[in-house]
Amino acid sequence: MEISTAAHNLTGTNSADQESPGLDQDLPSLSLEETIEKILGGFGWSQFIQAILVAILGFFDAQQTFINIFADADPKWHCNFNTTCNPSSNICQLPKGAWSWDESSHKTIISEWGLECASSFITGLPASSFFVGNLIGGFSLATLGDFYFGRKILLFLSCLIMCFASLITAFSMNIWMYSSLRLLSGFGRASITTCTLILLSERVGKKWRGQIGTMTFIMFSLGLLCLPAVAYLNKGSSWKFLYLWTSIPAILYCIIAYFFVYESPRWLFTEGRDIEAKAILRKLASIEGNSLDSYLSSIHHGQEISKLNPYKLMKDLFKRRWALQRIIATMVFGFGIGLVYFGLLFGVRNLGFNIYLGVILNASMLIPTNLVTLFFIARWKRKGSLFALCIISGICSIICGVVGSRTEGILIGFELASFFCAALAYNVMMIFVVELFPTNVRNSATTLVRQAVVFGSVFDPILTSAGTRNKFLSFGTFGLTIFLCSFIVIILPETRGKNLCNTMDEQERMDHKIV
Known part of the structure; x- marks a missing residue:
């Protein structure tokens, strides 16, 4: 797809620069990344449409992640005309x-199966199984x-595995079959957020x-926001229809969108597939004409990255001190954010509010969170913003564990x-990683960092259950964890504006050069 003139005007690309005669000549020697940056540095319509096609998968991801809030809820009951019964x-x-x-x-499954x-442990097993599946899938699919x-x-x-498993879940006969299918759905879901974020980032x-x-x-936030509406309708x-209504549209979208989404040109170069990479760069380019041809022709075989054994590279990731330090630090940080982010969403039933309203209020907070991230991420330093957001989130969560139930407002x-702060910190952290x-x-x-986030969420059903009797066991634990984990961000390097x-x-x- 060629980028239209209107798209160039939107991105502020100077047409005179694009057709500069000097670019028809041999270009100065540029690294592969510098060349890709020249080609994709602006932002045209092709890049925008591709971003939308990929990002929509986050909509379905959110619904499958939190569908247990409604499908596994404790239904309300009333006394029959019997003197031995009262609401308490x-x-x-x-x-x-x-x-x-x-x-x-x-x-819900509680009322249908007499649970x-x-x-x-039994009632929380399906939700926990989903996140355990996330852990297994993440480690299995990581490379x-x-x-x-x-x-x-x-x-x-990954999306098809998640959604097909969810579709079959609607035909579960008991809690054990149901939990097993939720584990399989979580297994598929493990790579969705990671691949979506990376594919979006590597094409601009x-x-x-x-x-x-x-x-x-x-x-993701729009998917979560729509889930209470689907559940209310x-x-x-039966809870089974909730699975059908959310899984079938997702399966159809995945099949259709697959034929229109482009692979990451950066990844194709690492695989030595330069012809495919150049073809996609031409489709995604924010420049055109002689400038584009010159930059594409300047990419030669010597700039491609040689293909290495995946296990050697994974070993290298843990062998190099700076890489090991980054992995450990970001995983610890991710654990704290994951515990709070998912814990607060699943713990909404402990607040004493209508479950539909509670989920909508929390999901609504994701809209301003994402808008703030969208408009300010280019200006924010990653380390400082992460540290501040986690400290604030921790303090507010601890207060929730201390404040009595009577002061619901x-x-x-x-x-x-x-x-809000935990969700904003999660957004910044994923871009930072x-x-x-x-x-x-x-x-x-x-x-691996996403696995740490998921590992934190595995404990949330247990803590949420304990929070029905003592709020500090849930909210207090959330707050203390993210508060303590926030300090590890200090040892990480700043990445804003870096190639x-x-x-x-x-x-x-590059790191040694910066130092």
Whole structure:
């Protein structure tokens, strides 16, 4: 797709510069990254459309991640005309005929399978299984996006696994089958956020990297915001329809969009597939004419990155001191953010509010969060903003654990403030991680950090269950964890405005040059 004149005007590209006679001659020697930066440095319509096509997958990701909030909820019940029953009674100590569900017994898995008196481990098993699947999938698929499948194929394969598993989940016969399918869905989902963010970031120049990376968070928040609406429309029906309504559109979109999405040209160069990479650069280019031809012709075989054994590169990632330090620091940091980010969303039922309203309020906070990230990420230093956001989120969450249930207005206010800061920190952290590691290990490194985020979320169903009796066990734990984890960001380098590197050696040389 050629970039239109209007797109060039939008990006502020000078047409005179594009047709400069000097660019028809031999160009000064540029590195591969510098050449790609020249070609993709602006932002045209082709890049924008491609970004939308990829970012929409985050919409479906959000719905499958948090669908358990509604499908696994404890339904409301009422007393039948029986003198031994009152609303404050323990439902497990009442005879079956003394009470009834307010709505259909098929509304959630709790009422359909008679799990109202089951342990918190059993009722929380499906949600925990999903995140355990995330952990398994992340470690299993981590290297495939860097070496075998690439960003595009792994992204769509992951989404299809997630959605097909979700579709089959609607036909579950018991809690064990249901939990197993949720684990499989989580396994597929493990690479979606990572591949989406990397594919978006690698197809634009450094000027637009932060803003375009934010698009996946915007779509994720829209997916979460729409989930309560879908659940409300399904209010009188079985939980199975909720899975059908969210999985079928996602499967259809994945199949159609696959044929229109381009692979990352940076990754193609690392694989030695220069012809394909140049063809995609031509389609995505923010310049045209003689300038584009000159830059493309200046890319020669010597600029390509030699193909290395994936396990050697992964070993190198842990062998080099600077890389190991970055991996450990970002994983610790990710654990703290993951515990709070997902914990506050799943813990909304402990606030005493309507579950639909509670999820909508939290999801609504993601809209301003993503807008703030979109407009200010280019100006913010990564380290300082992350540290400040996590400190504020931790303090607000701790206050939620201390404030009594009677002050519901104050409680929801601090909870939303904590979630806002944690969500904003999550956005900045993911962009920060992409910038910290070179192309040939970027997917693997980012996946490991995502695994730390998921590992934090595995504990959330347990903490949320404990929070029904004592809020500090959930909100207090969330706050203390993110507060303490925030200090490790101090040892990481600042990356704002820096070029992306393609190899470990190149990253090391650039870091030493900056120092």
